[in-house]
Amino acid sequence: MFDRKRILLDLYSRLYEAFGPRHWWPGDSPFEIAVGAILTQNTAWRNVRKAIDNLKTASLLSPDALYHLPIQDLAAVIRPAGYYNIKAQRLKHFVEFLFLENGGDLEGLLTEALDTLRNKLLSIKGVGPETADSILLYAGTRPTFVVDAYTRRILFRHRLMPQEASYDEVRFFFMDCLKPDVAMFNEYHALLVHLGHTFCSKRNPKCTECPARGWNDE
DNA sequence: TGCCAGGCCGGGT
DNA sequence: ACCCGGCATGGC
Secondary structure, three states: OOOHHHHHHHHHHHHHHHHOOOOOOOOOOHHHHHHHHHHOOOOOHHHHHHHHHHHHHOOOOOHHHHHHOOHHHHHHHOHHHOOHHHHHHHHHHHHHHHHHHHOOOHHHHOOOOHHHHHHHHHOOOOOOHHHHHHHHHHHOOOOOOOOOHHHHHHHHHOOOOOOOOOHHHHHHHHHHHOOOOHHHHHHHHHHHHHHHHHOOOOOOOOOOOOOOOOOOOO
């Protein structure tokens, strides 16, 4: 019998025992976390780190500062994160949304009802489902599950989801099986990313030495 | 050297 | 409703 809930809890235990707490998300404030969520779209975190350091050094890591900064200047500062022209636009869209919606107050906004807030975030051009869920979970400590490329690859390799499953299908798979626990959702996603970085990467298609290996395989 | 990284959008079928 | 090209830097 295919007990999905038990399988997901078992995977979580294995990852936690293997890797320990990940202490996510790296960031000092909700706004920094939200900016990081946009900058890390299809981009290695080490490059995002450089861009965020540049913003901090220039005292630009606030809604007000980014709102008033010319977009060309913003693009230049975040250059190490890649896609810098697109991402400068997306950050502008995000802070314009913050002022339009709640006077530039992200933290206040993050206390609104989860589903309507998620839809509001998704309406921002440049904020898709993963970015929205990352902001909600890691900046807002709200109980939503973040799905990314690693999550899908790991679930596919362990035969838990088909490769072509949609974002919402994978998200629902987790949220339907697990209690809405912010700390656990936080840790679970971070552990999946760590597994994706180490043993379940594209460069290691056989998942050699994977701590979850032989667990739900044939 | 080429491939990959914590996506998303817009235009074409 | 899908499919695909574009976006760009830095590390291995």
